[in-house]
Amino acid sequence: MNRLILFVVCGLTVISQAVGQKKQLTLEEIWGGAFRTEYMDALRSMKNGKQYTVLNFTGPGQSSLDKYDYKTQQKVETIVASSDAVPFFTSYEFSADESKLILATEIEPIFRHSRLGIYYVYDVKSKELTKISEDKIQEPELSADGTKVAYAKENNLFVFDLKSAKTQQLTTDGKFGSIINGITDWVYEEEFAFVQAFEWNSNGTKIAFLKFDESEVPHFSMDVYGQNLYPYQHEFKYPKAGEANAKVSLHMIDVASAEVSKVDLGAPYYIPRIKWMNNPNYLSVRTLNRHQNHLKLIAVNAKDNSSTILLEEKDDAYVDITDDLTFLADDSFIWTSERDGYNHLYLYDQDGNLLNQITKGNWEVTSYYGYDQAEDRIFYQSVEEGSINRDVYHISTSGQEKTKLTQKVGTNGADFSADYSYFINTFSSATTPYEFTLHKAANGKKVADIKDNKALSKQLEDYALSKKEFSTLTVNGNELNMYMIKPLDFDPNKAYPLFMFQYSGPGSQQVANKWWGANDYWHQLLAQQGYIIACVDGRGTGLKGRDFKKVTQLELGKLEVEDQIAAAKKLSELPYVDEERTGIWGWSYGGFMSTNALLKGNDTFEMAIAVAPVTSWRFYDTIYTERYMKTPQENASGYDDNSPFNYPELLKGKYLLVHGTGDDNVHVQNSMRMVEALVQANKQFDWAIYPDRNHGIYGGNTRLHLYTKMTDFIKENL
Template identity: 75%
Template structure:
């Protein structure tokens, strides 16, 4: 017994020593890329199904190359094009349908979340000739299927370039900043429907369908840009806040041969969130949705005469999500996803819109639709049927039979399939394994080859003080909520530790998932090494647990989510190793709204909160997002005001830090300014910081480092 005790003491001493010898993560390392993972950037399958392309960068030399690899061997076959000589450094690429031409993006300048300006070139694969599309910065260039022409947008108008003759033709002429936009989306469509290019070539390049936005009556928004000059200036754009007027959107058809543009009458359409051509070059699918976003219609437009016919409808008592899960098969029957049975599943419809089969069924959500293999009659998808915090890749026949799980590792799996669905490259990670890329047979998921892993990063992190996420569920308000906890280094269950909770909580989101770490996770590791318990709970309204769990927050954003976080904090405080007098919470954006609300409405539970770029009233946020979940302020005033924290600043008792970027085009700094004024008038003590000209991401140069240094100091001083 004595020997065993000595061995135990020796082992305990060794563990303590080894823990003490490990380095602590630093903020400088997190935000200067020391833990960056290796990826396979911009991977695209070639049409032959045997090869794929990857965009490779050499950071040391500042060069880029587009390289072709073979699926089976993973060996590089050739460099298709590389920067140097007449080819400038490029940061993205897009093939024409026949792969004869490639658009190369250079000198990219971001506008909003997805939109970019840039100088673009067309590279001819056979001749190696390079053609500059325009001498000025343009948006969204797109090659015709045969690679002969490229369409693009400049100053809100659509143009085409004939590559052989180098002649440019202007298709629209009424585009004007602040009034008319042709071929690209306005701010709110870009942010909430997640697309910028609002035009599309048909399958034979004879037509271009495009959207036109008239935002004349959309309220004007401006924000000061402080810059580095003597005088600041105002950046102005149209931003429709909840209940205000949106742009009037219309659909138009351009005939390439005649040069004529015609209008398509879609009736009293409010939003047009998607257009997509079928295989038939004369048939365009158009999705429309009403202002409440609970009644989606998909139409077929006959491009020969612009006749419109209804193809499909999808309704919901709350709202219908807009996705890209639409694929037209060779005969123009189509695959579609819907939550109509309570979970997101795959449906197969005939060409005329009649339902042929509900392909997937069960109490779980399909999370990605990958495509249809016409040769083997298989559909490929990703789902959470192996657990809501995990992702797996599956195949299934169109009749709903012969389902097969193709991924094997527990965690998060996603797939990039070859054009003919012979192979897929699986991207895998978990909370303990950084990204791994491997080649598999699509037929059975058999592993063919490991391609890229991040073993070097894993080896590097072995020398750091890292603490695992412990996944579990917690029963709160009648629901089993997903949760993880990170315990401090050298955790002692007999000690009391402060608790810092992290969440986002927005509709359909997920923060508790078995996947590799991001910047916030590394920061949480730093805090755990300093003696803090980190907890994250996905409450009601978050995603991947079915329609009802997600949509229970309809008309009352933040109410139930706040109740869940407060209840979770109280329950966690009952644990013997949690100091119930030192409970904090933090979040960004929606999560900032949440952390603010929790500190005020849970002022007997939380002693500290940090809110970064918070919403403080949904009246200040945009139409599409807010009205999807809340309807308009006129229809639902209490839903907007009962959970807006600047309406009850007197509830503040704990320590509060609020941070915002003055150049936030998404969640305007107005949100924080109104909260600040309310707290000042309530004579409440709090801390706040404004980052000049920084947008919703609050980054650039040393900005993130400074922000997280401030947050770390605030946590250490107040929790």
Template identity: 75%
Template sequence: MNKKFFLILSLLGFLTISTAQKKKITLEEIWGGEFRTEYMDVLRSMKNGKQYTILNFTQSPQTSSLDKYDYQTLEKVETIVASGGTVPFFTSYTFSEDESKIMLATEVEPIFRRSRLGIYYVYDIASKSMTKVSDTKIQEPMLSPDGSKVAYVQDNDLYIFNVASKTVQQITTDGNKGTIINGVTDWVYEEEFAFVRAFEWNSDGSKIAFLRFDETEVPLFSMDVYGQGLYPFPYEFKYPKAGENNSIVTLHMLDVKSGSISKVDLGNPYYIPRIKWMNSPEHLSVQTINRHQNHIKLLDVNAKDNSVSILLEEKDKAYVDIDDDLTFLPDDSFIWTSEGDGFNHLYLHSKNGKLKNQITNGPWEVTQYYGYDEANDKIYYQSVENGSINRDVYSIASSGKDKKRLSNKEGTNSAAFSADYTYYINTFSSATTPYEFTLHQVAKGKRIKDLKEDNELISKGRLIKDNGALLKKLEGYELVPKEFSTININGNDLNMWMMKPADFDPAKKYPMIMFQYSGPGSQQVANSWLGSNDYWHEMLASEGYIVVCVDGRGTGYKGRDFKKVTYLNLVKYETEDQIAAAKKLSELPYVDEDRTGIWGWSFGGHMSTNCLLKGNDVFEMGIAVAPVTNWRFYDTIYTERFLRTPEENPEGYDNESPFNYPELLKGKYLLVHGSGDDNVHVQNSMRMIEALVQANKPFDWAIYPDKNHGIYGGNTRLHLFTKMTNFIKENL
């Protein structure tokens, strides 16, 4: 046995004091919120760069207030608006570009993952007056730059509300459920391109660019809602499964003053995943991508005459990812992210699209782009340069020189910058430290000489909020550290963590349960604070199980080739890596090779099912929650990005579909799904169940009525994890 198999990374000392008389974590505590972290409410910098706003709530009585704070002192300066009197309880807010008005959201209800309906008000800061936008619920209202108008979508049509006159202008008239959508996205764009509002004001409020979706030919999906009534009823929506028709999406330009709409000829693009106005009110950037998603174009649309020119094109042998990093600098030169050199990096392009220079460079990935400080020519970003399980915040000149690491703790760091980049608030956590929020000074110089506070103190970071109380509480519980290491599988050093029982004895043998997700570009092995699943894993460790997580090939932050090796063979290499990792771990003297389990959710549920079947000589037990069981049942954008269409690549779809080989099942199998899952349809589990029945294979299963992909609400999560815990205890 290789003595260097484990390289435990600097996590010693984490709650490792004597476990005598310590409490064990319970499921009721996990799902009752006992270990919930204190988190800092989302803050937004005011344009002056000196102050920020936070939306605060109280529960009893239920109130909301939008409060302004000072970066320098961290003290509240004023309450801008609070619920009470004529102001209803509100749950989100958006400033107009000039910060004269605020859009307040009330009575919000979800549609799908990101889409919402709500009643909205415009609050005028100067006059302290409230104006209701619509008596009926609307979608995605957006203030014009000067705050005088609100564009929004209602019943698939685009409208403009004049705040002063309280009049409404209907812009489009052809919106209709199941056929035409104006200004918001269809289901698959919302889920996979991660946006809902499909219209944008230009910088002077003279134009609105919007997308129109014709989903007439998209197949209709229906699922029963059981509810509380005598009869269930069908819920129907358009859902394009792999290989089926997508919406026909077109770009249109509204001249606000005249009300005229013109269609922009983009040359028949298949997808339009992003539109974004440049700083010039006459130029709109549009990203288009082909159905295979391996050829992206960035286009410049001249709003004067709708003429179109190509700024850049990018092709990849596998696929190109869509992100929100595109940023236009004051002269409309722009920053673009690309995996062109094998790792995700930042690039600077001139206004006409010509590459000026690569900004970041190295065998590591940029994971988030924060912004550009024109006054000091500094770009701010997050990356994994300090190891793929960590995140750090950096600054760099647009030339690619003068790089500086701003964060100073090893773990996961992210930043929220003030508008003028004088300050940033750093959010830090690690596997041993719950979230800490600290105020930092970006750099010392003329802009902050007037500070009356100790500059050095701010530079090092002044604590705003931490979770010391939670850490103190956890000292009374039996917890064990995540031991981070790498494991060499199929020629790759894969990131891994392991939890061992608190009273671990290397002379004993322990059952092992593996957890993974494994989806393209994902990460589960990260040096960050515990989530609910981690507390459950801690509970399992306290019950005598070794818990392991391995990020195999196809996961993220280790370069393009590592991530895209799974192209056209989704789940094949990922399954091989989990099986091989389980075999290698079973060679450890303290792992019982006859008691090995694996579990996962969604993509991870597909994986756990596949591993249990194809690795039936390795795994004795598997749990799959809301799994895909054949990619033919999943949506076009996600699935075809990695597999192309079923017609082009039938083997890629069927060779890794577990209901095509149910006879391989030997171990104990628990299959769980929510019947109201609009994302991974319960059809996946029903087909798996039928295959197992016809193969006469015993298994356990549970269906949660009307629950979506998250399977939550009331005691649902507690019931689910109680079932999973009992299943593991009985079968491992």
């Protein structure tokens, strides 16, 4: 026994000396870009499948669109570069035949995804440059033959004819705050994640578009402080849970006549996707009811606007909207569904009859990449090797001949060439920053290394960084994924404060074997200062099947909070955890969680930090909230029983509340109501408000200031 004790002490001394020789992380380094990760610039495969294009920024105000060869990785040519004749451009889009490009300049953000800009059409052969409009416009898209451009401006749709250089206005009823043609409203953009709500068919004869009537949607306003003498109010339409949404309808434009007709879909509540089939006369449309638990996939005949239902998806909770829909040559289609309890791939004929469930098992398909019809191969990503890892596979439509294409353990993603002969694999793990490699799509064989972060890995060797330890924790009858970061000089005979991190939103995942970046650096900094960091993905998180994900339905913040409290109690039983020093933090949904954990678990948690938290789901938007909670009118207790400002008297520990006043997503109203509740309960707390900062709370020194404040708060209170 004595020899063992001496060995351990001696070993710890060696570790301490090694740690002492390593550098300590600083907040200035983390938020000053000292550990910047190299990424692969977004590439797009050329139609020939042998080459791809990358937008390169070659200097201040200089950009070029360059073509590369997949096999050699060498640059073949520069297609277009900014010059005296071509303005600096920041994005591009090819026409279907790759004869023309749309170049984006002078981009001005609106919301999370939407942009205004000045756009040009560049003819690849003649090198002629044509400005589409003198005004800033949205979402220009070339017709398949590259002769026309459709775009949105001031809530209306237009077509610009490149041959005649004439512009035709297709809709005239667009009006700010009332009617939007061809562009989504705020809540569709945020929750259904698309902006362009119009599409050309495959021969350029028709344009389908969505119209949003948001005249009955309540206004929301935010004070903007800026540098002016007087603040001003920014107003936009924001439908909160239980309130009126925009009325959405589908319309068809005959391009030759400019005639606009309405398609009768039976008054669906949401239309979250439209997509033309290969047959130019048929459009696919997805509709949802308000509860989002009944989806219809509808085929619309553009000749007479008649429609038929191809398939329906129903769920006791909700049906997810994805982009996992591919029409094959005969307009049979591939689709994903959770109908057997896990997200899998299915094959249907053109009439919507099920031909085959392609993938099966107690695991999830996490991404669908596409279909190689020539070789009958479907390419997808899944968690077959464990829910914290992801790999890439191909499989036939019969469900046979499955081949695993990636080998490294961690998170693998793929970007395929147009002919599915190659793919670029993006790999990372908890210990390996991003690597980009070229592989053959048939068997996964590596062809070439493209880019890695070996320089960053070498740089980090000089720092006292701890291993992220993955495990599981059984609480409340469930085996939950967990990771832990301990101080590098960890001594099992000491008791350390425990600081927990989580997000916990429906279908989310924080415990994943991947490279996370800045937050992980910060957690490592805290570990260097003597804290144990732990993260537990509780019930309601994703990639463990439908039932695990949807068990929190109608009561967001109940089971998830119970799991975080139970996990903290169980971890506090470890001999090296100080049960009197337990904290928790989170951002957005995670801020909602950390606030509730501190209140409902006031005998477990001594402190919490909540950044940009929801404090009542009554304040959040319709699409997200009602998907999980139904409306407040139907489920008042579900909304109020887990709203932290309804029980501020439970606060015992130290609490830091942070919000940006320019948050158009989780409004600062959430924190203001929490503040007022705590004041009236005579509870002391700390808080920070960042003027005009949005949900991400960044810009200039903002992140450095925020993380300095959080670090100081932890050191003072945990």
